Amino acid sequence: MKVLVIGGAGYIGGHVARLFADKGHAVHIADNLSTGSESNIFPDYRFFKGDILDYPWLLSVMKGGYDAVIHLAAAKAAGESMLIPEKYSLQNISGTVNILNAACEAGIHALVFSSSAAVYGEPHYLPIDELHPKKPENFYGFTKLEIERLLCWYDKLKGLKFAALRYFNAAGYDPAGIVHGLEKRPANLIPVIMETAASMRPSLEIFGTDYPTPDGSGVRDYIHVSDLADGHLRALEYILREKTSLTVNLGSEEGLSVLQILETARRITGMPIPTVFSGRRPGDPAKLVASSAKAWELLGWKARYSDVESLISTTWQAYRRDSGKER
Secondary structure, three states, X not given: OEEEEEOOOOHHHHHHHHHHHHOOXXXXXXXXXOOOOHHHOOOOOEXXXXXXXXXXXXXXXXXXXXOEEEEOOOOOOHHHHHHOHHHHHHHHHHHHHHHHHHHHHHXXXXXXXXXXXXXXXXXXXXXXXXXXXXXXXXHHHHHHHHHXXXXXXXXXXXXXXXXXXXXXXXXXXXXXXXXXXXXXOOOOHHHHHHHHHOOOOOOEEXXXXXXXXXXXXXXXXXXXXXXXXXXXXXXXXXXXXXXXXXXXXXXXXXXXXXXXXXXXXXHHHOXXXXXXXXXXXXXXXXXXXXXXXXXXXXXXXXXXXXXXXXXXXXXXXXXXXXXXXXX
């Protein structure tokens, strides 16, 4: 296949693009490098630098004769989305409308979309499956849900088949160490822990230690980025084979607590990782865990690298290399 990976220089996109290329597919990347890393752009790719809000540029790229588009370009900080909704409206919703219109104009009939478990909001039950009520609690989650609705309409009206992949907390790095470009300005727990371990920030702030969980800290479903990449490939193969669209969770089905991750990181890195404890953040549930039964049933997909040891060790490998702490 000839595939265009939009956002392919980013953290998740870099891993997705590398897997597609390793499986023998022709990979082209479109990215504005606002958060992506040039180290994730390999010599066997073709690279187009530009922004999805620039429709003429986007359409010119899309007319390259692609079999499918992988859409990973988005602003993704949930907290920031509540402060700057206009940024998320433009980049996530308007940018995706451009992608959908350009894909249809260019004759592309398959698209894999990086959605989010943020579409669900506060859990009504656990594990969360695809039938769970969708009531986002932040504007970022709202944009992802709106895009899913747009995808359904473009399927109905234009015949654009899609896979919307709802995943929870992406973490880890390529176990082989080939993809290692670090995220810019990360806000998620594991990269923040790694930045603290690598002396890139003074301390780690933990929000809430009085949740009704075994150790009092919040529990989340962490999914290794290599497992996510595999999910993108399997999802695309499915919609091309079955000629039908798909919405599915990708999760490890096992929750990891903040303190469990912190203690594992201290042991693996050998660093003290100074920590500051703060109160709960409004809207943070005690526990979020996905059901991935549908992904297993339809795609034969399950998490293989998403245990806590793999998540921490592969991330530390990337941070040691890029922070000068390689030993």
